[in-house]
Amino acid sequence: MVINCKHVWNYISEYLDGTLPDETRDTVQKHLDHCEICSAILDSTRNVIILVADDRIFELPVGFSERLHARIDLEFMRMAP
Amino acid sequence: MPQVSTRTESEMIAAVIAGEIHLYHELIRPYERSVYVMALSYMKNEADAEDVVQEAFIRAFRKLSSFRGESKFSTWLISITINEARTRLRRQALVRMEPLDQLPDQDKSVSPALLRDWREIPSEAVERQEVRNLIQRVVEQLPNIYRQVFLLRDVEELTTSETAETLNISIPSVKVRLHRARMMLQKQLAPQLRTVNQTSKRRWLPWS
Numbered sequence: 001m002v003i004n005c006k007h008v009w010n011y012i013s014e015y016l017d018g019t020l021p022d023e024t025r026d027t028v029q030k031h032l033d034h035c036e037i038c039s040a041i042l043d044s045t046r047n048v049i050i051l052v053a054d055d056r057i058f059e060l061p062v063g064f065s066e067r068l069h070a071r072i073d074l075e076f077m078r079m080a081p
Numbered sequence: 082m083p084q085v086s087t088r089t090e091s092e093m094i095a096a097v098i099a100g101e102i103h104l105y106h107e108l109i110r111p112y113e114r115s116v117y118v119m120a121l122s123y124m125k126n127e128a129d130a131e132d133v134v135q136e137a138f139i140r141a142f143r144k145l146s147s148f149r150g151e152s153k154f155s156t157w158l159i160s161i162t163i164n165e166a167r168t169r170l171r172r173q174a175l176v177r178m179e180p181l182d183q184l185p186d187q188d189k190s191v192s193p194a195l196l197r198d199w200r201e202i203p204s205e206a207v208e209r210q211e212v213r214n215l216i217q218r219v220v221e222q223l224p225n226i227y228r229q230v231f232l233l234r235d236v237e238e239l240t241t242s243e244t245a246e247t248l249n250i251s252i253p254s255v256k257v258r259l260h261r262a263r264m265m266l267q268k269q270l271a272p273q274l275r276t277v278n279q280t281s282k283r284r285w286l287p288w289s
Contacts, residue, residue: 009193013260040199044271045263047201051274052266053236054207057216058118061127064134065113069106071135075142076102 003027008038012045090154098146105142112155115237116162122228123166125221133169137162156239156247163229163247191264194271202274212277219269223262230255231262 011028014020020028032039051057088096093108116137121130141161148157206212220228233244234255241259245252 006190006192009264010190010260012193013263014256016263019256036197037195040196041193041267043201044196044199045193045267047199048267048270048274049235049263051202051204051207051212052216052220052231052270053238054204055114056207057213057220058114058121058236060114060117061131064117064131065110067131068113068135068138072106072138072142075139079102 003031005031005035005038008032008035009041012042015042016046016049091150094145094148094150094154097142102142105145108154109138109141109158112158115155116158118232118236119159119162119229120166122220122232123163123170123225129169133162133166136169137165140165152246153243155237156243159233159237159247191261191268193264194268196271196275199271200275206274206277209277212274215273215277216270219266219273222269223265227258227262227265230258231266234259235263 008028008031011020011024015025015028032042088104090108093104097105097108113134117130117134120133120137121127124130124133137158141158144161148154152160207216220231223231229248230244233239233247234241239247241252241255244259245255248255250258
């Protein structure tokens with residue numbers, strides 16, 4: 001089975017997760033082997049996911065943890081008899 | 082030296098329910114960040130997100146005895162957080178601006194940005210504030226239903242079925258939404274990150 005670029009794009013996410021059925025995976029792989037554009041899309045998607053998922057992107061505000069635990073302590077105090 | 086607990090999570094939960102409430106601090110510590118990221122994705126500003134996190138952890142404490150261990154503790158906490166955030170948004174009447182949950186999944190597919198050559202952006206790029214701001218902005222602009230799935234799967238690393246359970250949607254929906262989210266991020270970020278990378282190199286030259 002030969003597929004075009006647009007079909008390959010639909011499979012990129014599952015390809016990255018390794019959840020494509022073997023046959024589909026092989027077909028996509030064959031296409032990627034000779035298509036510069038789709039390979040670049042795949043690589044950039046993988047790269048972008050890694051960058052966005054980096055812990056440093058969504059940093060906790062300064063003092064976040066202290067305020068949270070102080071709030072919890074306040075709740076404990078309110079419960080106390 | 083700080084006390085390191087050797088108790089498992091479920092033992093700690095049982096102990097808190099049994100009255101050792103101070104252990105709750107330790108129990109939730111590993112999840113502060115996940116809960117915050119989820120709250121931030123709904124509230125879109127730090128102060129509101131922090132309020133939601135505090136309320137969510139208080140709520141979770143109050144109903145801890147109803148945690149049955151059928152799902153992971155993290156998933157349970159995130160569900161509570163999402164509920165808390167939704168309640169607050171409804172109260173703020175922001176709901177009108179964007180439907181909170183339902184959007185047709187059957188719309189057109191998302192086309193990626195076409196790049197012939199892609200040079201890997203190293204993870205050190207994230208150390209730069211402008212790169213972090215760019216990424217945050219793009220993630221924030223994703224439609225809610227895609228952003229939630231993306232954050233749970235790719236940032237919090239929940240499995241597909243845990244994500245489905247947390248958001249109360251089907252597994253195929255998780256896959257479709259994750260795919261669209263990733264494609265949207267690639268489309269928005271790949272071209273911009275490439276430029277960011279180039280400008281930064283130029284700036285390092287001594288004569289510029």
